[in-house]
Amino acid sequence: MSQTNLLQGTLDLLILKALAPGQLHGLGISRRIEQVTRGTFVVKPGSLFPALHRMEEAGWLVSSWGESESNRRARFYRLTAAGRRQFETETKEWRRISVAIEAALDAS
Amino acid sequence: MRILHRVPRLWRNLFDQRRLDQDLDDELRSYQELLADEKRGVADPAERRRQAVLEMGGIEQIKEQVREVRMGFSFDTLVRDARLAFRTLIHQPGFSLTVLTLLTVGIAGTTAIFSVYHGLYFRPLPFEESERLVNLDEKAPQWNLERTGVAYPDFHAWREQNQSFESMAVVKSREQQLSDEDGAQTLRGAVATYDLLRVLRVTPHLGRWFRPEEDRPNGPPVTVIGYALWQARFGGSPGVLGRIIKLNGQSREIVGVLPPAVDFPNRTEIWLPLALDERNTSGWFLEGIARLKPGESIARAQEDLLRVHRGMIESHEANKITSPTVYPLRDWYVGNYRDATTVLLGAVCLVLLIACANIAGIMLARGSTRTREMGIRAALGAPRLRILRQLMTESLLLGALGGVLGTLLGFQSLRILLALLPPDQLPGWVRFDLDGRFLLFCLLVSIGSAVLAGLWPAWSASRADVRAGLQEGGPRASESAGQRRSLKALIVTEIALAAVLLTSAGLLIQAFHSLQRMDYGFRADSVFTYQVGLPPLKYPKREQAAAFVAELLTRHRALPGVSSAAVTSATPLGGHSGVFFETEHASPRRPGDPTPVTLLRTVTPGYVEAMGMELRSGRTFTSDDGRSPGTATALVNETFAKLHWPGQNPLGKRIRNPDGEQPWISIVGVLADVKDYGLDQPVRPSVYLPWALNGGNFFAVVVRTTVNPTSLTNAFREDLRRLDPDLSIIRPTTMSQRLHESMWLRRTYSWLVAVFAALAVVLVVSGLYGVISYTVNQRRRELAIRAALGAGQSRLLRGVLLDTLLMTGLGLSVGLVCGWWSSRLFASLLIGVQPTDPAAYLAASAIAGTVALAAGLLPAIRASRLDPVTALRMD
Numbered sequence: 001m002s003q004t005n006l007l008q009g010t011l012d013l014l015i016l017k018a019l020a021p022g023q024l025h026g027l028g029i030s031r032r033i034e035q036v037t038r039g040t041f042v043v044k045p046g047s048l049f050p051a052l053h054r055m056e057e058a059g060w061l062v063s064s065w066g067e068s069e070s071n072r073r074a075r076f077y078r079l080t081a082a083g084r085r086q087f088e089t090e091t092k093e094w095r096r097i098s099v100a101i102e103a104a105l106d107a108s
Numbered sequence: 109m110r111i112l113h114r115v116p117r118l119w120r121n122l123f124d125q126r127r128l129d130q131d132l133d134d135e136l137r138s139y140q141e142l143l144a145d146e147k148r149g150v151a152d153p154a155e156r157r158r159q160a161v162l163e164m165g166g167i168e169q170i171k172e173q174v175r176e177v178r179m180g181f182s183f184d185t186l187v188r189d190a191r192l193a194f195r196t197l198i199h200q201p202g203f204s205l206t207v208l209t210l211l212t213v214g215i216a217g218t219t220a221i222f223s224v225y226h227g228l229y230f231r232p233l234p235f236e237e238s239e240r241l242v243n244l245d246e247k248a249p250q251w252n253l254e255r256t257g258v259a260y261p262d263f264h265a266w267r268e269q270n271q272s273f274e275s276m277a278v279v280k281s282r283e284q285q286l287s288d289e290d291g292a293q294t295l296r297g298a299v300a301t302y303d304l305l306r307v308l309r310v311t312p313h314l315g316r317w318f319r320p321e322e323d324r325p326n327g328p329p330v331t332v333i334g335y336a337l338w339q340a341r342f343g344g345s346p347g348v349l350g351r352i353i354k355l356n357g358q359s360r361e362i363v364g365v366l367p368p369a370v371d372f373p374n375r376t377e378i379w380l381p382l383a384l385d386e387r388n389t390s391g392w393f394l395e396g397i398a399r400l401k402p403g404e405s406i407a408r409a410q411e412d413l414l415r416v417h418r419g420m421i422e423s424h425e426a427n428k429i430t431s432p433t434v435y436p437l438r439d440w441y442v443g444n445y446r447d448a449t450t451v452l453l454g455a456v457c458l459v460l461l462i463a464c465a466n467i468a469g470i471m472l473a474r475g476s477t478r479t480r481e482m483g484i485r486a487a488l489g490a491p492r493l494r495i496l497r498q499l500m501t502e503s504l505l506l507g508a509l510g511g512v513l514g515t516l517l518g519f520q521s522l523r524i525l526l527a528l529l530p531p532d533q534l535p536g537w538v539r540f541d542l543d544g545r546f547l548l549f550c551l552l553v554s555i556g557s558a559v560l561a562g563l564w565p566a567w568s569a570s571r572a573d574v575r576a577g578l579q580e581g582g583p584r585a586s587e588s589a590g591q592r593r594s595l596k597a598l599i600v601t602e603i604a605l606a607a608v609l610l611t612s613a614g615l616l617i618q619a620f621h622s623l624q625r626m627d628y629g630f631r632a633d634s635v636f637t638y639q640v641g642l643p644p645l646k647y648p649k650r651e652q653a654a655a656f657v658a659e660l661l662t663r664h665r666a667l668p669g670v671s672s673a674a675v676t677s678a679t680p681l682g683g684h685s686g687v688f689f690e691t692e693h694a695s696p697r698r699p700g701d702p703t704p705v706t707l708l709r710t711v712t713p714g715y716v717e718a719m720g721m722e723l724r725s726g727r728t729f730t731s732d733d734g735r736s737p738g739t740a741t742a743l744v745n746e747t748f749a750k751l752h753w754p755g756q757n758p759l760g761k762r763i764r765n766p767d768g769e770q771p772w773i774s775i776v777g778v779l780a781d782v783k784d785y786g787l788d789q790p791v792r793p794s795v796y797l798p799w800a801l802n803g804g805n806f807f808a809v810v811v812r813t814t815v816n817p818t819s820l821t822n823a824f825r826e827d828l829r830r831l832d833p834d835l836s837i838i839r840p841t842t843m844s845q846r847l848h849e850s851m852w853l854r855r856t857y858s859w860l861v862a863v864f865a866a867l868a869v870v871l872v873v874s875g876l877y878g879v880i881s882y883t884v885n886q887r888r889r890e891l892a893i894r895a896a897l898g899a900g901q902s903r904l905l906r907g908v909l910l911d912t913l914l915m916t917g918l919g920l921s922v923g924l925v926c927g928w929w930s931s932r933l934f935a936s937l938l939i940g941v942q943p944t945d946p947a948a949y950l951a952a953s954a955i956a957g958t959v960a961l962a963a964g965l966l967p968a969i970r971a972s973r974l975d976p977v978t979a980l981r982m983d
Contacts, residue, residue, distance in 0.1 A: 051177075
């Protein structure tokens with residue numbers, strides 16, 4: 001899926017979902033999203049990093065330096081309490097929208 | 109909570125950029141390494157890294173994208189753009205200085221005039237809730253009077269029975285001769301009712317204001333002095349309360365001192381109670397001031413007063429004809445400046461527009477020399493908006509700087525201008541100082557101008573074709589042609605705007621001169637005049653005053669250099685004194701026909717000669733006129749005669765006081781009309797009565813001299829002093845000086861518009877010169893080749909001449925039409941000249957045409973003289 005078609009809001013939701021179980025570094029987030037969307041969304045760093053920094057400035061994520069599995073220095077992100085609340089809100093909103101669109105498409 | 113979180117982040121974003129960038133860089137490199145690690149299938153680490161790099165995309169671009177979403181990014185860009193703009197401008201001093209000068213000049217003029225407008229019409233008056241303060245007056249259209257003044261019985265009824273006003277008071281200016289142990293002094297005085305301070309919501313600085321019992325006829329003699337007088341004459345000492353001083357011969361006790369803000373109505377220095385009885389006072393001569401109740405409108409208040417006013421008709425018949433009027437207080441003070449100020453505002457806006465057009469032209473021309481720079485930027489990936497924004501930042505920087513300089517220059521110029529005007533023409537509360545709101549306005553105007561001037565050039569520069577910018581030799585010919593058209597359009601606009609200014613200035617100056625040249629009914633040269641007030645307490649009987657006048661005139665006539673002397677109740681431009689007369693055998697008037705009020709002057713024999721007035725028929729007064737009841741005679745002016753006896757001979761007709769109790773007075777002479785109210789004001793019907801019949805204690809002395817009038821000032825003063833040492837000469841001046849002063853407003857604004865027009869011409873000339881130079885320069889190479897191939901120089905000159913003629917012709921045509929159209933906007937100021945008077949338009953065309961041609965030809969001639977080889981080599 002090309003970068004420009006992925007809406008900003010959707011990307012936020014996917015990032016929050018990816019971090020729900022625990023902290024990840026940038027590449028890890030990208031891979032997790034790829035995994036849970038079964039390959040539909042491959043997030044390039046050009047979209048990922050602006051989103052991560054934006055969400056960090058909004059207070060939904062915090063980041064810190066740490067060590068990856070391969071003992072490389074990497075920056076890890078995890079959800080804050082506000083981030084979890086935002087995740088719930090956005091999930092509800094997304095479900096509401098998708099139901100509505102489904103209904104619209106099913107209508108004759 | 110979110111705010112607390114964001115502030116430190118914003119701070120870090122703005123001020124700790126290096127560490128943030130370093131962190132981001134580290135993070136991205138770590139991402140790259142992790143990505144490389146993933147590629148387990150590839151053996152070579154360098155190959156893994158290369159693939160990772162390819163997959164990732166450019167690190168620099170990612171960093172830029174992250175920066176864009178950071179908080180404070182726009183501000184950061186602004187700062188960055190500003191720094192770059194500043195450096196660019198410093199490196200192009202010629203351009204920057206030129207634009208700065210243009211902006212400064214344009215903004216200076218605008219600031220000066222807007223500051224006048226602001227000071228007169230926007231600044232609140234120095235009284236609490238001053239929007240609720242109004243001026244009360246009466247009007248009587250039937251008598252041809254828009255402002256008659258307030259009658260005291262009317263005021264009394266209004267005050268008692270109104271429902272729309274919180275409080276009201278009346279005042280009247282009355283000169284006071286102060287004398288105490290420190291000497292005599294003439295003061296600007298006023299009488300007022302006891303509730304004046306309540307209306308103004310002002311408390312005295314010391315002591316108190318008048319009490320109601322002091323505001324009655326023969327009430328306790330008290331006075332209140334103004335702050336300035338207190339400081340100047342009484343040393344600002346609190347012991348002034350209770351002091352006794354003599355005003356117009358009567359002793360009064362000082363009971364209060366007012367604060368500085370109250371120099372109401374017109375730089376009044378000392379106050380006395382009005383002390384009138386409403387059952388016993390007739391005539392309309394007071395000025396009313398009142399405070400509306402909160403939420404009350406002027407229209408409703410006027411109707412309310414009208415109700416009370418008409419309710420008095422039974423006892424006051426004149427109330428059928430008069431009606432109350434309510435005006436905002438400000439209008440009373442400065443209403444007569446509105447037209448002039450508006451004209452000046454319009455003129456200065458035009459100058460500013462021309463300056464902006466010049467700046468736009470310069471920027472357009474300069475923009476083409478930066479196409480290479482713009483091309484490179486575009487190639488490096490800068491979005492067009494970014495380039496546009498960066499160019500605009502340059503304009504904004506110049507705008508801000510020009511704004512500051514222009515505002516300062518504007519204020520200084522205004523200060524100088526004000527110093528040149530006659531003093532005391534403006535009310536004391538008018539200040540033209542800087543204040544916060546106005547400064548903000550000036551800043552907005554300057555930034556607005558910079559944006560206006562710079563937007564189009566910046567937009568067209570940012571549109572630069574990348575390829576064209578990068579190739580040698582500059583942009584393609586078609587682009588240059590388009591740019592030349594734009595420049596020409598700008599010049600045509602400038603010429604049109606300048607033409608509007610020139611025609612307006614021409615018309616206004618014509619009006620001014622025609623007024624100066626007009627026949628005002630008397631000869632003002634070599635006439636000295638001054639006023640005298642005989643204190644009623646010292647000269648209670650009419651015969652005493654008359655004897656004084658006779659003796660004074662005799663002494664004056666004996667002086668060498670005096671050809672004639674006389675006394676009058678008031679000179680031309682000396683005020684209004686309105687009465688009505690019953691006329692015998694006049695053409696019948698229907699009820700409801702206008703009965704214009706008549707101006708009454710009382711004069712001694714010899715007045716007509718002293719003033720140099722013209723006798724149309726009959727004779728002037730002799731010393732016998734008015735001495736005994738049977739010898740009462742009158743002189744009238746032509747307007748009076750035409751009004752009452754059109755087509756007939758007025759000599760021998762009789763007039764008398766409408767109350768019917770006075771004897772009839774015969775008209776013995778008709779005088780030419782005199783412009784009593786001002787050169788640009790209409791004339792009223794006038795009657796002149798002999799001094800022996802009607803002379804009083806306050807008068808003006810008029811002396812015609814064969815030498816310079818002011819050289820005899822001391823002689824006159826001495827004559828007066830010898831007759832009565834307590835008296836002093838009030839307002840000595842010459843009639844020509846008085847005429848000159850009466851025209852100060854018109855003179856000022858007419859010449860200011862001319863100055864603006866001259867400024868506009870200078871701007872247009874420099875703009876035209878610049879544009880022609882530039883376009884000739886651009887085609888230099890082409891023309892040099894032609895010249896080298898043998899084509900004549902005259903070709904070039906002809907081409908430029910044609911161009912210039914076309915631009916000038918087009919600009920002038922549009923400009924003259926617009927000039928005519930805009931002259932209708934200030935038609936009220938154009939007295940004695942038609943808006944279509946050809947002289948102004950011809951002069952404008954001649955001036956604009958000549959300078960435009962010169963400005964256009966000069967660069968062409970210079971370029972044509974250039975050796976073609978040199979020209980080709982210069983590239």
